[in-house]
Amino acid sequence: MEIIRNMARRRLRTTLTVLGIVIGIFALTTMGAMAEHFNALLDGGVRYFGSSIQVGASDGQAPILPVSKADELMQVAGVEAVFPAYSFAAKPGGLRVVSFGIPDEIVSHSPSENGYNALKTSFAHGRDIADNSRGEVVLGSGIANDLKKKVGDQIDLPVRPQDAKADFINHNFTVVGVLNTTRTAPDSFAYVSIPDAQMLFNDTLPATFRGPLGATQLAESFTVYGKPGASPAELDAIANRINQQTTGLKATKPSDSVNAFKSGGAVFTAVTTAAAMLALVIGGLSVVNTMIMAVTERFREIGLKKAVGAHTGHVLREYLAEATVIGLVGGGLGYLLGVILTNVINLAGRASNLELFLVTPTLTAIALGFSVALGALAGVIPAFRAARLDPVTALRTTS
Amino acid sequence: MANIELVDLTKHYRQGRSLVRALDGVSLEIEAGEFVSVVGRSGSGKTTLLDLIGLLLRPTGGRVLIDGVDTASMRDNQRADERGQRIGFIFQEYNLLPALNVLENVMLPLRYRKSRGKDGRARALELLEAVGLTDRIKHRPDELSGGQQQRVAIARALINRPAMVLGDEPTGSVDTQTSQELVGLMRWLNREENVTFVIVTHDLELAARADRMIQLKDGRVMADEPVLHAA
Numbered sequence: 001m002e003i004i005r006n007m008a009r010r011r012l013r014t015t016l017t018v019l020g021i022v023i024g025i026f027a028l029t030t031m032g033a034m035a036e037h038f039n040a041l042l043d044g045g046v047r048y049f050g051s052s053i054q055v056g057a058s059d060g061q062a063p064i065l066p067v068s069k070a071d072e073l074m075q076v077a078g079v080e081a082v083f084p085a086y087s088f089a090a091k092p093g094g095l096r097v098v099s100f101g102i103p104d105e106i107v108s109h110s111p112s113e114n115g116y117n118a119l120k121t122s123f124a125h126g127r128d129i130a131d132n133s134r135g136e137v138v139l140g141s142g143i144a145n146d147l148k149k150k151v152g153d154q155i156d157l158p159v160r161p162q163d164a165k166a167d168f169i170n171h172n173f174t175v176v177g178v179l180n181t182t183r184t185a186p187d188s189f190a191y192v193s194i195p196d197a198q199m200l201f202n203d204t205l206p207a208t209f210r211g212p213l214g215a216t217q218l219a220e221s222f223t224v225y226g227k228p229g230a231s232p233a234e235l236d237a238i239a240n241r242i243n244q245q246t247t248g249l250k251a252t253k254p255s256d257s258v259n260a261f262k263s264g265g266a267v268f269t270a271v272t273t274a275a276a277m278l279a280l281v282i283g284g285l286s287v288v289n290t291m292i293m294a295v296t297e298r299f300r301e302i303g304l305k306k307a308v309g310a311h312t313g314h315v316l317r318e319y320l321a322e323a324t325v326i327g328l329v330g331g332g333l334g335y336l337l338g339v340i341l342t343n344v345i346n347l348a349g350r351a352s353n354l355e356l357f358l359v360t361p362t363l364t365a366i367a368l369g370f371s372v373a374l375g376a377l378a379g380v381i382p383a384f385r386a387a388r389l390d391p392v393t394a395l396r397t398t399s
Numbered sequence: 400m401a402n403i404e405l406v407d408l409t410k411h412y413r414q415g416r417s418l419v420r421a422l423d424g425v426s427l428e429i430e431a432g433e434f435v436s437v438v439g440r441s442g443s444g445k446t447t448l449l450d451l452i453g454l455l456l457r458p459t460g461g462r463v464l465i466d467g468v469d470t471a472s473m474r475d476n477q478r479a480d481e482r483g484q485r486i487g488f489i490f491q492e493y494n495l496l497p498a499l500n501v502l503e504n505v506m507l508p509l510r511y512r513k514s515r516g517k518d519g520r521a522r523a524l525e526l527l528e529a530v531g532l533t534d535r536i537k538h539r540p541d542e543l544s545g546g547q548q549q550r551v552a553i554a555r556a557l558i559n560r561p562a563m564v565l566g567d568e569p570t571g572s573v574d575t576q577t578s579q580e581l582v583g584l585m586r587w588l589n590r591e592e593n594v595t596f597v598i599v600t601h602d603l604e605l606a607a608r609a610d611r612m613i614q615l616k617d618g619r620v621m622a623d624e625p626v627l628h629a630a
Binding site for chain 1: 450453455456475476479480482483484488490492494496497498499503507508510511512555559
């Protein structure tokens with residue numbers, strides 16, 4: 001209570017100091033929430049690509065492969081399952097720009113794949129599609145929100161652009177399931193069965209290819225799995241064997257994919273952390289300044305406390321506690337402002353499936369922990385100065 | 400009550416190149432329960448003497464004995480404990496903490512005691528009643544007059560049932576009438592609480608109401624004699 005009253009005695013100065021901390025922790029919260037969101041996205045990629053091997057056409061070749069290559073892949077030692085893979089823009093025609101979100105996509109999906117992949121999804125509503133079901137789609141939470149669809153609704157995929165040409169083709173699907181939010185790729189995906197994906201793939205081919213080859217004979221790429229729970233090293237070895245033993249195919253080692261994700265995340269986290277740290281240092285300096293002023297103004301109080309029996313340690317603790325409370329008040333406010341702003345922006349972006357921030361319990365602990373540590377650290381020097389004052393000198397100081 | 404013994408006490412300061420002999424070979428004894436005034440001109444060494452008795456300063460030479468215990472070997476924290484438990488201070492400028500109310504100011508020294516006891520609040524209320532401030536316990540210092548603030552300071556000085564109270568110009572910032580009231584209060588507490596009072600003052604009326612008056616000049620005791628009170 002005494003600490004709060006002391007803070008209230010110099011309202012303007014305390015307010016400015018607290019504002020310094022507010023800005024620092026606000027920056028830490030918002031930047032951190034952006035990094036957490038980005039890391040959650042990357043984490044999904046790490047789990048997905050860390051538990052499967054992506055196999056495409058060899059370098060320099062068009063991404064069109066005969067489905068029969070799956071049999072060739074199954075011959076490679078260690079390969080347990082192979083799924084032809086297809087993906088298409090769910091909303092073609094729009095400008096593709098770099099963003100923090102993953103663009104809405106239609107992807108092929110086989111329920112059998114669930115047993116192999118480390119990236120697990122669960123259903124908020126409805127059910128999964130069957131391996132050979134036709135005209136059914138499962139939507140990720142983000143794309144369902146974006147397209148305003150729920151279980152039982154009809155949807156034409158891909159979505160017809162406003163400026164679609166006369167030869168634009170799409171197909172009607174029934175939404176049979178909506179996934180829970182994963183904060184990563186599946187949120188933006190519309191999952192269709194492999195036969196439906198082949199039908200959509202056929203629509204993308206030049207007219208001359210469509211009839212003769214047959215949609216069921218072509219794949220964009222393959223997703224290959226080892227035994228469930230295989231380590232990245234085991235999958236890397238399988239990828240190496242695929243590259244050595246097959247022709248016209250190129251397998252990407254899971255460790256290469258994972259490293260690419262991680263390095264991207266590390267750079268982003270470093271940039272956001274550096275920005276937040278800069279703001280924190282400025283906030284910390286304002287606490288140092290305030291506490292030095294407080295100590296200077298309260299020399300006589302310190303002298304009196306020592307005269308009536310306070311040890312050096314008592315005075316040190318009291319001033320450290322005051323600095324810590326300033327840090328905590330500023331940090332709490334900064335964190336709250338950060339949470340409010342990130343939620344408002346996320347809410348505004350949710351309509352277009354573009355969420356930028358993720359406030360996690362870890363981030364909350366870091367923000368509040370930092371504010372306390374910042375206040376305490378900034379208060380150390382002034383508190384030592386106060387605690388070491390000679391009582392007579394302090395008592396005789398003129399106000 | 401404390402018996403205070405000063406033996407050949409000196410305190411020298413360096414001020415630039417010159418040496419200031421603030422106290423120069425003072426020896427005296429103050430009996431437990433006495434009400435002693437220390438008078439002298441500015442710079443005579445009164446406040447230095449009080450700071451040495453109050454263990455706020457360490458002497459350059461000589462010894463300060465409280466109840467026969469030599470304080471020279473005490474470490475800083477021991478001296479702080481001794482101040483907190485056995486010595487009360489009253490200052491000219493009251494030195495109340497503005498962030499605390501009257502009751503909290505009186506109870507401040509309890510905060511730093513190792514064993515606080517359970518009767519701290521009751522003791523503070525008892526003292527505030529004794530100094531006539533029962534109706535002001537929730538007030539802040541800036542809501543009180545100078546005399547009232549000094550009464551709070553007197554109550555604070557007595558909260559730990561000290562053996563002695565040291566006053567540095569306790570009536571220096573109040574008017575004559577308030578000064579007389581404060582002196583009366585201190586004398587009454589001296590008897591009621593059996594506490595030794597050593598008061599440094601320029602106020603000759605206050606000095607005249609003490610049991611004994613010590614006069615300092617240039618850091619030396621010039622006179623030390625009992626005060627004769629009219630019957």
